[in-house]
Structures are given as C-alpha cells and as structure tokens.
Amino acid sequence: MKYGCALLLLLTAAPLHAQERQVFEDIRPGATITLKPDKAYILFRSYIPAGMTPMEPVFLREPGASEIAGYETARRAAFEAEKPKADRKRAEIIEANAVAARGGGKPKPVPPELTIDTFVFAYRGATNVVAARYDHAYAPGKVERLNLVEATPGTYVLLGVNNENAYELRSCLCFGTVSFTAAPGMITDMGYVLADRMEQVSTIPELRPVTGRKVGPVLLRTEVAIRPYAEGMPLPAALAGLPRAAADYRAVGKFHNKFAAFATRLVAMPGVLAYDTDRAIDLKAEPSRTSPTP
Amino acid sequence: MLKRHLPGIAALACAAACPAYAQETSPLVDSAAIEVPNLEFAATVKDERDYLLYFFFHKPGVSFEQAMSDLTECYSEAESFELPWIPYFSLLDDAAITPKGVRPQPNSFGVMGAVFASLVEDRTPINVYEVQPKVRMCMGYKDYVRYGTTRAIWNQIAGDGMKRAIPVLAKIASGSPPSAASIEP
Numbered sequence: 001m002k003y004g005c006a007l008l009l010l011l012t013a014a015p016l017h018a019q020e021r022q023v024f025e026d027i028r029p030g031a032t033i034t035l036k037p038d039k040a041y042i043l044f045r046s047y048i049p050a051g052m053t054p055m056e057p058v059f060l061r062e063p064g065a066s067e068i069a070g071y072e073t074a075r076r077a078a079f080e081a082e083k084p085k086a087d088r089k090r091a092e093i094i095e096a097n098a099v100a101a102r103g104g105g106k107p108k109p110v111p112p113e114l115t116i117d118t119f120v121f122a123y124r125g126a127t128n129v130v131a132a133r134y135d136h137a138y139a140p141g142k143v144e145r146l147n148l149v150e151a152t153p154g155t156y157v158l159l160g161v162n163n164e165n166a167y168e169l170r171s172c173l174c175f176g177t178v179s180f181t182a183a184p185g186m187i188t189d190m191g192y193v194l195a196d197r198m199e200q201v202s203t204i205p206e207l208r209p210v211t212g213r214k215v216g217p218v219l220l221r222t223e224v225a226i227r228p229y230a231e232g233m234p235l236p237a238a239l240a241g242l243p244r245a246a247a248d249y250r251a252v253g254k255f256h257n258k259f260a261a262f263a264t265r266l267v268a269m270p271g272v273l274a275y276d277t278d279r280a281i282d283l284k285a286e287p288s289r290t291s292p293t294p
Numbered sequence: 295m296l297k298r299h300l301p302g303i304a305a306l307a308c309a310a311a312c313p314a315y316a317q318e319t320s321p322l323v324d325s326a327a328i329e330v331p332n333l334e335f336a337a338t339v340k341d342e343r344d345y346l347l348y349f350f351f352h353k354p355g356v357s358f359e360q361a362m363s364d365l366t367e368c369y370s371e372a373e374s375f376e377l378p379w380i381p382y383f384s385l386l387d388d389a390a391i392t393p394k395g396v397r398p399q400p401n402s403f404g405v406m407g408a409v410f411a412s413l414v415e416d417r418t419p420i421n422v423y424e425v426q427p428k429v430r431m432c433m434g435y436k437d438y439v440r441y442g443t444t445r446a447i448w449n450q451i452a453g454d455g456m457k458r459a460i461p462v463l464a465k466i467a468s469g470s471p472p473s474a475a476s477i478e479p
Binding site: 062068125128167174213275277 | 347378383384385386426427428431437478
C-alpha cells in the first residue's frame with residue numbers, strides 16, 4: 001500500500017465484549033410471518049427502471065456501547081501488535097534513505113510514525129453494516145419488488161447502495177443521507193428506496209434533477225432517493241394486519257467515504273433533509289430551512 | 295441526528311465552516327512559491343472526451359487557504375481501501391478517519407491542514423480513473439466550477455502525486471477565472 005500509515009488488519013479473534021450477533025435476514029416469499037418481540041422488521045419497496053441493474057440498500061446500524069467498547073479494545077490490541085513492526089519498517093526506510101542520500105540516490109517516502117490515533121483496521125469481531133439481497137424479495141417482481149427484513153432493533157443509517165449481490169458498498173451516500181429507528185416487534189415501513197444510473201435522465205421524478213450526466217468511465221454510478229411511505233403504496237395482504245409504522249427519517253450529515261467505490265448523497269427530502277452547498281441540513285431541527293439544491 | 299453524529303462529522307464540518315489554515319502562524323504552503331503551468335490549449339475532440347478524467351476547478355472569491363482545505367478534503371477521501379465485503383463493522387464516527395488511516399488532529403492549520411500535512415510525499419501519479427469522479431462530486435457539492443484540460447497539462451499539475459498537486463490546484467481554483475468555458479459540474 002502506497003500510504004505506509006494505512007494498516008489494514010483483519011482481526012478474526014472473538015471480541016472481548018459479548019454482544020448480540022447482528023441479524024439481517026431477508027424474509028422470503030410465502031414465509032409465515034410472526035413478528036418476534038425482540039426483532040425489528042424493515043420493509044422497503046424498490047422500482048427498477050429499464051436497463052438498471054437491481055440495487056440493494058446498504059445499512060449501518062449504529063452500534064451500542066458494548067460493541068464500540070469491543071471494537072476499541074480489539075483496535076488497541078491490534079495496534080500494540082502492529083506498532084513494533086511499523087516502527088521497524090519506518091526505521092529501515094529512514095536508514096535506507098540516509099544510505100541513498102550519501103550515494104546521490106532518491107529517497108523513498110517515509111511514513112508518519114504510527115500512533116493509536118493514526119491506526120485503523122477492519123474489525124471482524126462484530127458486524128453492523130448489512131445489505132438486503134435484491135433476489136430475496138418478499139414480493140419479487142421484474143419492475144417493482146418489496147423486501148422485508150428481520151433485523152436487530154436499532155437506529156439504521158442508509159449508508160448507500162450495492163448492486164446485484166456485489167457484497168460491496170458501490171455507491172456511498174457519504175455527503176448526506178438519513179437514518180431511522182427500527183423498533184422491536186413491528187414493521188418499519190421505509191416506503192420506496194429508489195436508485196437509478198447517473199448517466200441518463202431518470203424516469204423516477206425524485207431522481208430526474210440529479211441524473212443525466214456522466215461523471216467517469218467504467219463504473220456504474222448510482223443516485224438514490226427515498227419516497228417515504230404514503231397511503232396507497234402496495235402492501236402484500238399477509239402484511240396488512242401486522243403492526244407497522246412509517247419510518248421516521250432524520251438527516252445524517254456528511255461522513256467519511258472510507259470503503260466505497262463512489263460517493264454521492266441522498267436526494268433532498270422535504271421536511272427531513274436539505275443541503276446548503278456540501279452541508280446537510282436536518283430539517284426536523286431547522287424546519288424553516290429550504291434546500292436550494294437537490 | 296446531526297448532533298448525535300457530531301463527534302464524527304465535526305472535523306469535516308469544521309473544515310467547511312472554519313478557517314482551515316489559520317493565519318496567525320506561517321502558512322502550511324506558500325502560495326507565492328507555487329508555479330502554475332500554462333493552462334491555455336486548443337482543444338481536440340480527444341481532449342474533450344478526456345474531460346471526464348482531466349480537469350481542474352475554479353470558484354470566484356474563494357481564498358487559497360479555503361481551496362487548499364476543500365481540495366485536501368476531496369482528494370484525501372477519494373482513494374479507497376480495498377472494499378470490504380458486507381457484512382462488516384464500522385463506526386459512522388470513523389468519519390474522522392481518512393482512508394490513509396489518519397485521524398486528523400486539528401493543528402494550527404486546522405483539520406484539513408493536519409490531513410494535508412499527513413499526506414505522504416509520494417510521486418505516484420494520481421489514479422484519475424478512481425479519484426477524479428469522486429473529487430468531481432465532492433467539489434461540485436462545494437459549488438466549484440469545473441474546467442477541462444489536456445492530459446499533458448494535467449500531468450504538469452499532478453504528475454508528481456497528490457501532495458504536490460493540491461497546492462497547484464488550489465492556486466488555480468483561487469486565482470483568476472480561466473479563459474476557457476466551464477464544463478458540466
């Protein structure tokens with residue numbers, strides 16, 4: 001890796017702090033649905049425009065205190081294991097550069113000294129970033145489909161979207177998105193999660209203002225919008241009698257694009273999310289603000 | 295929610311709202327010492343096709359220091375780690391961690407000054423296929439105007455790596471308006 005201070009370690013040891021395993025299970029067609037009192041249920045609809053590959057929303061459940069403690073403990077342990085190696089490697093480069101300098105050679109980049117503040121790693125002791133499977137819809141369809149997921153209760157941030165079981169965060173909503181609470185024992189209805197290619201003007205009204213431009217070669221670039229639940233949206237009969245509430249969305253400001261192929265932002269949502277240049281505005285905290293840009 | 299995420303986003307939010315390079319100390323980069331290449335060229339069809347990859351920005355009225363901060367933020371975020379497979383663990387508050395593994399500690403030059411300082415002097419050319427689309431989005435949200443350029447001029451600007459390119463791009467962004475027509479943000 002070209003930046004020496006970026007140490008990516010895979011920690012496979014069990015976490016020191018016990019915690020509940022993240023549940024995020026797609027409920028398949030025909031399944032008998034009994035809402036468990038200790039599980040949350042997230043429902044969303046999607047519409048697949050012609051030529052668009054189906055997308056899968058990626059969520060980040062905000063971790064609890066014990067999960068964060070487990071992460072920090074593991075991070076500290078991994079740092080202490082890595083620190084001597086990083087110091088040794090850094091010293092070798094400095095020494096080699098001194099030799100090269102005496103011979104008129106070119107020095108190599110010297111990585112900054114590794115500290116606990118500059119150390120980052122991929123934690124495998126718990127999971128909280130999850131995706132729904134596009135091919136596991138509860139109500140499948142070529143154009144419209146509905147997913148129902150049994151999940152660990154908590155606050156979920158719509159982190160971005162993935163495409164066709166890619167198992168990666170392909171498009172991050174790093175410049176602004178929303179979160180909602182998925183309460184136990186009931187269905188939280190997100191309404192529609194809508195995605196389309198950036199390269200052509202979308203037929204989806206919410207996405208029309210932000211599509212129709214090519215921003216780079218090779219990869220599929222995706223723009224995303226949410227159409228919150230409203231009366232009349234399709235709902236399978238088997239779900240109609242179950243406890244269900246529309247997702248109460250809150251704005252989430254810019255966060256770092258650590259692990260994404262591409263970064264964009266959720267289309268502004270009336271009453272929830274607006275933008276002032278690159279800053280997300282929480283309209284529930286500042287209801288008088290408007291969004292000059294989508 | 296914004297408040298709840300404040301510890302994580304405060305650093306970057308401050309980078310946008312606060313003076314990133316405090317002036318009570320000597321500047322991190324001396325803008326007077328930065329040489330900007332000649333940006334004039336007669337565009338060919340191929341040049342115009344390559345505007346997806348080769349471009350710079352300008353914003354009327356922006357200071358060099360603010361442009362440094364904005365470009366540092368956008369470029370430092372634009373190179374990713376290898377993408378982890380879902381599911382994985384992440385704190386949203388890791389917002390304060392750059393992909394280079396650096397948690398920016400505000401110094402007298404501000405948060406983005408700290409990030410810039412932490413960038414390794416590395417003459418590896420910027421991977422334009424990976425980086426430029428992300429930077430374009432990031433700078434577009436900051437209301438910068440985009441101008442296409444040629445591969446040859448881009449290599450003069452950025453051929454010696456990101457850390458050397460950012461000050462040149464900042465000087466262009468905060469300098470006189472380019473004579474060429476702007477292109478799609």
